[in-house]
Amino acid sequence: MNSLYPPRMTGRPGRLEVWYATLTDPRTGTGVWIHHEVVAPKHGGPARAHGWISVFPPDGPPVTERFGVPDSPPPQDEAYFEVPGVRATPRLLEGTAGAITWRLTVTGGGEPLYTFPRWSWQRELLPAAQIVPAPDAVFDGELVVGERRFTFSDAVGGVARIAGHGNAQRWAWLHAGLGGGDVLEVVAAVARRPTMRWLPPLPMLQLRIGGTDWPRDPLLTAPLLRARIGLPDWSVAGGTARRRVRIDVTQDPADCVSLSYTDPDGATATCTNTERATVDVVVERRTGLHRFEVEHRWHLDRTGHAEVGTRP
Template sequence: MSTMSAGARRAAFTSARRTMFDEVMEGAFRIAGDDRTHRMRLELSVDLPEVLRPWSDVEGELTGRVHVPGWADDPSAEGRLRVAPLTARRIRYTLDFTARDGRRLRLDGWKSIDPRRPVRSMTTLPVTVTGEDGSVAGEGLLRFDLRRDLVRFVAGARFPGHDPMRSRWRGQPGRLEVWYTTLTDAATGTGFWIHHELLAPVRGEARSHGWAAVFPPGERPVFGRFGPFGWDRPEAAGFTAGPVAQNGDRLTGTAGTIAWSLRESGGGKPIHTFPRWAWEWELLPAAQIVPRPTASYEGVIRFGDRVLELDGAYGASARIYGHGNAQRWAWLHADLGGGDVCEVVAAVSTRPGLNRLPPLPFVRLRVDGRDLPSGDPLLASRRLKADIRLPTWTVRGRIGDRALLVEVTQRPEETVAVDYADPDGAPAVCHNSERADVRIALARRAGRGWETEREWRLDGTGHAEVGLR
């Protein structure tokens, strides 16, 4: 099965917030072969992927300094912390560091939680340090000083929001996670699409793979795949798979005859196409968010024997997480200029019963810094209707006191068909074009009729797709 360690497994519904805190522990340490007692000091920073609660069983990142006078002083120690005070009665520290003589060492420590002595057991850390060959290099007993450090410890605890670019997968089978970027080179009209995917099948090991496509104007798209590779959760937010990476502001990789090295900047305020609660608490079969809806790109894309140099190309990076692809879907990202943008996801669920319903359209139209419709996108979707077909699909209806029409045309000669697979192995085909034509009209009531308030037309610069089975 696609699983992580027990320390990484969490409840199905997870908060979007993390827990971060700093901790200092000191105590006696005996170096192997040395009868003297030394002082060991750990200055640690902890980053846990959820809000820490007494019943938690969670594993996160551990960084900091290991200091033993004359023996080790490494400010770049890295490791993991598992916190399971009730479920396993243990808080375990593993930390890799370098001694002064250049040896790579590992510190392994555990607080054994005793409900009869909760304070003492929560503040006492026995540690063992071993070398790469497994031999014991030293042992110690460290303590957290309540009188000296408790106030600073409590005051320094933080609960920041979850970085939307960080992987949400926690080891469950039957999950699909996507990082994707689409952009348009204004100088040539060329579109570009990178799709990074983590697939955790119902049975078997998780794998990372994906593809890229270049859309030169008036030509057939150039398409290439990468992977599959095994999945190792990146320490930084983003995605890595073999030669492909999306970390921070850098996107690099190769897929078939396509290679890219790009830098992403800007992006604006994230767009929650689905309700915020759907992304944060995973209460729908899947959800999408656009962390960087109006980003800018510079760098180089190579495809075949051609080179495309980007300087100020515009586009977006978005995320999807859930149980798999929809039964049918349509998607649009339209950069309308001046920070205005339209994001559409219309989908039919694969869930029994829900798969008989018409497509449910989620729309976010950002105009002059304001997102329309206001309020919950799921409630607003009840006043919208989507007609999903090729080459032209539409979404129309009411958003607040306005009427909305979104019309998207994907020219067949500038559309690429890509085979998808769900975690249960069910196939789907995505028809994607980064050269779509788009018309968006926003109208207000005028007497007994409607009067167009704003209208946008994109000629070959819309990013769109239709998924069918």
């Protein structure tokens, strides 16, 4: 198995691990979000393995079903997540939860995208870190919601991971497939630690264009970016001396689901997610002392994957 997928908690209390896949069917615009999570309570006790699947059709409201067990058994073979009825491996996502059944193969993906610095994932020095093992994945297969069947062929999306002590105080997340292997990943968050929770959101950003990732160090660049987090609209803007970016995201309430998260310490958060976000991205490069010119521009019409998290 790819070394970026296996569980990392090894039974430690007070830890949270998440694996999530998001994808868009290019023919119909249907979006899918499959969220797998293992939570080890801070004060001991068995880890909880659970999650949900949300389907976002273009012609109706999203549908969500949950799955999981209170006591988490270790996954078997190449699986990185496994509970009765649901299994996830780097190459196959399958399961049944309520009225939804799915079986999706995962191919491609490109090189991993380190939204946070590589060392933060390897050494676990931050409260939490996110990584995208397959930022440009292709999904094929079928998904059934009640009596309705969806067939996916060359659906595009990504598979990402989070590991840490819990969810942020508030956050915004974006995965935007820009075409031709280009991709944008954004995590703008405020930490829950009492000394940090009143600070503005710190945006971690990785933009892959033509196989090159920018910025070189997302943590050093983060203070040069500004995030305005809200609903239905949020944005990130700023940049380095040579390049700057503007990202505008709209999450139509009709295309969103709101779900509750529970941290290892028992605190709760609410996430509002859509796999049908509208996204505008403008990248500019400096051409003079006070002059910038547009280098790239993208408009995603309800094909972006986005989320805003808040505390109750």
